[in-house]
Amino acid sequence: MNYLVVFAGLVLCTAATAAVSVPAKIVKKPANTWCAPLVSRLPKITLAQCQSSALKPSGTVSKKGFPLLIRDVPAGVALTRTPVKVLLIGGIHGDEKTASAVVFKWLDTLNDSTSNDLHWKIAPVINPDGLLARKPTRVNASGVDLNRNFPTPNWDKEAPQYWRVRTRSDPRRFPGKAALSEPESRWVFNQIEQFGPDVIISVHAPFGVLDFDGAGTPPSKFGRLLFNRVGVYPGSLGNYGGLHKDIPVVTIELPNSQQMPSDAEVARIWKDMLVWVENNVAAQGKLAAK
Numbered sequence: 001m002n003y004l005v006v007f008a009g010l011v012l013c014t015a016a017t018a019a020v021s022v023p024a025k026i027v028k029k030p031a032n033t034w035c036a037p038l039v040s041r042l043p044k045i046t047l048a049q050c051q052s053s054a055l056k057p058s059g060t061v062s063k064k065g066f067p068l069l070i071r072d073v074p075a076g077v078a079l080t081r082t083p084v085k086v087l088l089i090g091g092i093h094g095d096e097k098t099a100s101a102v103v104f105k106w107l108d109t110l111n112d113s114t115s116n117d118l119h120w121k122i123a124p125v126i127n128p129d130g131l132l133a134r135k136p137t138r139v140n141a142s143g144v145d146l147n148r149n150f151p152t153p154n155w156d157k158e159a160p161q162y163w164r165v166r167t168r169s170d171p172r173r174f175p176g177k178a179a180l181s182e183p184e185s186r187w188v189f190n191q192i193e194q195f196g197p198d199v200i201i202s203v204h205a206p207f208g209v210l211d212f213d214g215a216g217t218p219p220s221k222f223g224r225l226l227f228n229r230v231g232v233y234p235g236s237l238g239n240y241g242g243l244h245k246d247i248p249v250v251t252i253e254l255p256n257s258q259q260m261p262s263d264a265e266v267a268r269i270w271k272d273m274l275v276w277v278e279n280n281v282a283a284q285g286k287l288a289a290k
């Protein structure tokens, strides 16, 4: 026993001496701590892709303290008009892994783009606690479906009633005890207030369609995804943004929540999305008033 204690003491002393003698020049800035856990969950996203995504912690954290990440990408070309502002979010439901991963792919695409004429704010992981749970969950760490937690009119009555009656109190669709009760939904709400997007694009899975709320012309097709209304729910982002804030909200429902579409399909969805934004959001004439 004594031998062990002495030995341990020697190791500690040696370690302490070594620590003191490390030259400052080889002390590296620590890499971010959030990419490793995220890429362990995201299909087809490498650590290098995450590290080069240029996402930054917003200063707001999830219920369990994970940073809510965002990237601001101003228009890269000189414009005679105010650029169209696009809020692109993914993974509001934590078990829809591809819905976050595809946004990482598009962040990568933007790195290579030399002609971006939109102003983007991009947040690929709105519900990190759900994504990083041992078994990923739709709801956040408080058991709330964030996509039912937005302050649509009459939320106090409609959201709980819809949950009880229409979903039969499905725990995966619990809207929360009050609108904006959750840090993640409050954060998205604040992004909308502060950024004032002209369009919101929210990525989900696995219904394999496009949905649209708000004024304007819905997209007919992004890649293989066709327009087909999914529905309007009390407290959903589409309901809140599209119908009550008058901001068009496109919901992209990828066809599979676990397996990524092909790279070619990911690229087609992106390209069709840009064309639709240019032809339908930029052309709305809203911009002149801003």
Ligand SMILES: [Zn+2]
Pocket (backbone or CB within 6 Å): 093, 096, 204, 205
């Ligand atoms: Zn979803």
